[in-house]
Amino acid sequence: MNILAVEIEIPYAVDVHSTEDTLTVDLSDGRTISVPLGWYPRLDHASPEERAKWRLIGKGQGVHWEDVDEDVSVEGVLAGKPSGESQASFKKWLQNRQTRPTTA
Incomplete structure (x- = not known):
């Protein structure tokens, strides 16, 4: 039996x-993938301005939002995988976010 190995890029x-x-993530192969923002609670709680301040990481293998310390991988988005952050970690982040001083 022959097995055909397909390499997925x-x-x-x-x-x-x-x-x-x-x-929504636009991909190099021309596809556009959209997922619920609620999959990433830190982004869901971010302001539109914070969500607009992103940068590509790993030559586009992921996206990083500095203001909310969130990373999302393209592979995870394609696989339909929501954030893997624990509830305890998110709760701690949210409490720190609510108690930080605002800058004016």
Whole structure:
């Protein structure tokens, strides 16, 4: 029996957009993938301005939001995998976010 091995090349992110309820990633192969923003609680709690401040990491293998310390991988988005952050970690982050001083 012959087995055909297929190598799957994961595309990289080229652009990122978000709305109040959706995270959208434009990929190098021409596809656009959208997932619920609620999959990533830190982004869900971020302001539109914070969500707009992203950068590609790993040559587009992922996206990083400095202001909310969130990383999302293209592979995870393609696989339909929401954030793996624990509830305890998110709760601690949210408490720290609510108690930090605001800058004016």
